[in-house]
Amino acid sequence: MDYYVIDAFTESKFGGNPAGVVIHKDLDEKFMQKFAAEVRFFETAFVKNINNNTFEIKFFTPTNEVELCGHATIAAFKALLDNNDIKENHTYFMKTLAGILPVEVNRSFFLMEQDKPKLGGLFKDYEALANLFSIDKDQIGSKEFHLVPQAASTGLWDIMLPIKTKETLYALKPDFKAIAKYTENNAIGGIHAFTLDCSKGIAESRNFCPLYGINEESATGTSTGALTYYLFKNKVLNDFDKEYTFLQGYSMGRPSTIVAKIVDKRYPTVIVGGNAVILTKGEIY
Structure with missing residues (x-):
C-alpha cells in the first residue's frame, strides 16, 4: 500500500495544508481510523479504485470519519496522478459520504465540484x-x-x-x-x-x-x-x-x-x- 504526505493548496513544500493519503485495495474502517489517529494529520484520505474513472475516498480526522474534505481530495488526486492511476486533462469521479462528485485534473491543477450548496x-x-x-x-x-x-x-x-x-x-x-x-x-x-x-x-x-x-x-x-x-x-x-x-x-x-x-x-x-x-x-x- 502506498502512503503519501502531500501539502495541498500550495505550490511550495511546507505551505498549504498537509494531508495523508493511502492508496489501498481493501482496508477496513477500523484500520483507517487507527491509522489517521497515528499519523495525526487533520485529515487522511483512503483511496480505493472502483473502475477506470471512479475512486472511493474515505476521509478521517484523528478522531472521526467526515463526509468530505477539500484539501485531502486535492492531495488524493495528486497521489493518484503520481502513482499513474489517473492521467492529466481528464475528469474523474470520487465516491464519498457526501455523494459522487467530479474532479477535473488539468495540468496538475485539481478542480473538484462540491456537494449541493x-x-x-x-x-x-x-x-x-x-x-x-x-x-x-x-x-x-x-x-x-x-x-x-x-x-x-x-x-x-x-x-x-x-x-x-x-x-x-x-x-x-x-x-x-x-x-x-x-x-x-x-x-x-x-x-x-x-x-x-x-x-x-x-x-x-x-x-x-x-x-x-x-x-x-x-x-x-x-x-x-x-x-x-x-x-x-x-x-x-x-x-x-x-x-x-x-x-x-x-x-x-x-x-x-x-x-x-x-x-x-x-x-x-x-x-x-x-x-x-x-x-x-x-x-x-
Whole structure:
C-alpha cells in the first residue's frame, strides 16, 4: 500500500495544508481510523479504485470519519496522478459520504465540484460568538456589505463568521473547548472566520473545528466552497465561471491559495481547486 504526505493548496513544500493519503485495495474502517489517529494529520484520505474513472475516498480526522474534505481530495488526486492511476486533462469521479462528485485534473491543477450548496440558520448572538474568540462584538460583520453570521455547507456545515478587519482576524484568540461545545450544541462542524479586508484575493480566512480534533486548519476546501456560496447569496460575488482567489493559513505561517468559482446559473454549483506538492512517499506494511 502506498502512503503519501502531500501539502495541498500550495505550490511550495511546507505551505498549504498537509494531508495523508493511502492508496489501498481493501482496508477496513477500523484500520483507517487507527491509522489517521497515528499519523495525526487533520485529515487522511483512503483511496480505493472502483473502475477506470471512479475512486472511493474515505476521509478521517484523528478522531472521526467526515463526509468530505477539500484539501485531502486535492492531495488524493495528486497521489493518484503520481502513482499513474489517473492521467492529466481528464475528469474523474470520487465516491464519498457526501455523494459522487467530479474532479477535473488539468495540468496538475485539481478542480473538484462540491456537494449541493446550502445556507442554514443565522447566528445573531454576536456576544456569544465574540466571547469564543475574545474580540469585541462590534468587529463582527463587514464594512461594505450587510453580512450576518450564518451556517453554510457544500459538504460540511460551518458557521461563516464575517470579521471587519484583517487585524482583528489575526488577533482572534480561540477558546477551543468553548468552540467545540458551541458547534456541537448547534449541530455545526466548525467556524470559518473571514474578512474582506484584504488587498490580495477576495477574502482571507481562518478555520476552527476543535469538535473533530482540528483546532485550526491552514486550508479548508469545503469551507471555502461554503464561503463562496455565502458570498454569492449575499451579492458580494456576482459572476459565474469566474475564478476567485481565497487566502488562508497566513496567520499560521502556512500560506494557502484556494481557487473557487460558481457555475450553472440554473442550479448554482461551487467548484474549488488548487495545486499540491508531494512531501514524501512510502509504504505501509
